[in-house]
Amino acid sequence: MPEPTIxxxxxxxxxxxxxxxxxxxxxxxxxxxxxxxxxxSIRGSSGSGKTTLLxxxxxxxxxxxxxxxxxxxxxxxxxxxxxxxxxxxxxFQNYQLMPELNALENVLLAAQVxxxxxxxxxxxxxxxxxxxxxxxxxxxAQLSGxxxxxxxxxxxxxxxxxxLLADEPTGNLDEATGAEVMRLLxxxxxxxxTALVLVTHSREFAARTDRQWVxxxxxxxxx
Numbered sequence: 001m002p003e004p005t006i007x008x009x010x011x012x013x014x015x016x017x018x019x020x021x022x023x024x025x026x027x028x029x030x031x032x033x034x035x036x037x038x039x040x041s042i043r044g045s046s047g048s049g050k051t052t053l054l055x056x057x058x059x060x061x062x063x064x065x066x067x068x069x070x071x072x073x074x075x076x077x078x079x080x081x082x083x084x085x086x087x088x089x090x091x092f093q094n095y096q097l098m099p100e101l102n103a104l105e106n107v108l109l110a111a112q113v114x115x116x117x118x119x120x121x122x123x124x125x126x127x128x129x130x131x132x133x134x135x136x137x138x139x140x141a142q143l144s145g146x147x148x149x150x151x152x153x154x155x156x157x158x159x160x161x162x163x164l165l166a167d168e169p170t171g172n173l174d175e176a177t178g179a180e181v182m183r184l185l186x187x188x189x190x191x192x193x194t195a196l197v198l199v200t201h202s203r204e205f206a207a208r209t210d211r212q213w214v215x216x217x218x219x220x221x222x223x
Contacts, residue, residue, distance in 0.1 A: 004035035004036060004037075004038070005035060005036040005071065006033055006034070006035055006036075006071065006077065007034055007035060007036050007070060007071040007087075007162040007163045007195045008032070008033070008034040008057060008068075008069070008070045008071070008088075008162070008163045008195065008197065009032075009033050009034075009068070009069045009070075009077060010030060010031060010032040010033075010056070010057055010066065010067070010068045010069075011031055011066055011067055012029045012030070012031065012065060012066035012067070013027050013029070013030040013031075013053070013056055013063045013065070013066035013067075013068060014027055014028060014029055014030075014063060014064045014065040014066055015027040015049070015052055015056065015061070015063055015064050016064055025218050026048075026049035026052050026218055027049050027052060027053055027056070027063075027218050027220075028217070028218035028219055029065075029066065029219075030053060030066070030215075030218075030219070030220045031220070032057070032213070032220060034163060034195045034197060035195065036071075036162065036193055036194075036195055037189060037190075037193040037194070037195060038189070038195050038196075038210050038211070039185075039186060039189050039195070039196040039198065039208075039209035039210045039211075040195070040196065040197050040198065040209055040210065040211045040212075040213065041197075041198045041199075041200055041205070041206035041207075041208075041209040041211070041212050041213065041223075042054075042197065042198070042199050042200075042213045042214070042215055042220070043199075043200060043201065043203070043206050043212070043213070043214050043215070043223065044214060044215035044216060045216070048215045048216060048217075049215055049218060050167075050199040050215055051167055051168075051199065053199075053215065053220070054165050054167050054197065054199055056068050056080070057070075057080060057088075057165060057197065058070075058080055058084075058088045058090060058165045059079070059080030059081040059082070059083065059084050059088070060084070060090075062081060067079065068080040068081075070083070070087045070088050070162055070163055071087055071162040071163075072086055072087040072162070073087075073160075073162070085110070085113055085114045085159065086114060086159065086161075087161055087162050087163070088161050088162070088163055088164075088165055089155075089156030089157055089158075089159065089161035089163070089164045089165070089194075090156055090164075090165050090166075090167070091149070091152050091153055091156050091164060091165070091166040091167070091169045091185075092152065092167050092169070093167055093168040093169060093171040093172055094172060095140070095145075095148040095149055095151070095152045095172075096152065097140040097148055097151060097152065097155075098140075099139065099140050099141060100139070101139070101140075102136065102137045102138055102139050103127055103132055103135055103136055103137070103138055103140075103143065103147075103151045103154075104120075104123055104124060104127060104136040104137065106140070106151055106155055107123040107126060107127060107151065107154050107155045107158050108120060108123050108158075109155075110155045110156075110158050110159060111123065111158045111159060114159045116158075116159065119158060122158065123154070123158055124136060126154040126157055126158060127150075127151070127154050129154070130150040130151075130153055130154050130184060131150060132147060132150055132151065132154070135147060144177075145172055145173050145174075145177065146173055146177035146180060146181060149169060149170075149172075149173065149181050150181070150184065152169075153169075153181075153184060153185065153188070157188065157192070157194070161194060162194065162195065163194065163195040163196070163197060164185070164188065164189075164194055164195070164196045164197070165197050166185060166196060166197070166198045166199065167199045168199055168200060168201065169181055169182075169185065169198070169200075170182055170200070170202065170205065171201070178202075178205075182205050182208065185198070186208060186209075196209070206223070
């Protein structure tokens with residue numbers, strides 16, 4: 001049986017921030033490997049560095065030491081920092097939608113940034129797949145929190161990433177809506193073969209992923 005494809009690999013990630021008492025180590029030599037179609041959760045207390053880790057994995061921030069790579073089809077594992085928006089999709093707690101753009105335009109914007117301007121049909125199909133086929137022309141202000149997060153998930157998928165990085169995607173939602181968004185994220189993994197790395201405070205949601213990790217004192221350990 002062939003080995004599962006690695007879509008995300010982090011080795012020896014270290015990150016510190018300045019503080020009045022001197023450098024504050026947030027991540028201490030973090031290693032993580034994620035395979036295609038796999039869901040992974042990372043829990044930890046507020047301020048433990050979960051968001052920082054996710055930003056390093058996706059190339060949004062620069063590590064003090066170590067490296068993060070993700071799979072870019074046709075090129076293999078590539079440095080995250082040098083390939084923003086190409087192999088990774090982001091889902092944020094506060095959606096990060098452009099308020100002046102409607103749902104369809106928000107999804108298309110991500111495709112345009114990645115150099116895929118002719119993706120209108122795919123963007124519409126993605127929004128329909130997350131239950132927003134009748135809300136394509138609605139602005140974020142006209143959508144509920146759960147609907148905004150569905151737009152964000154569609155946007156994260158438009159460039160066909162190898163892995164989704166989701167930072168507390170249910171944090172701004174009520175319990176029922178959060179559960180629905182979590183179901184949708186896991187459904188994406190199952191149907192599309194896209195890996196999921198989920199940062200969450202919820203033990204319940206974390207337990208639904210294939211592998212669970214805890215970040216504490218800068219160290220990532222199996223839960």
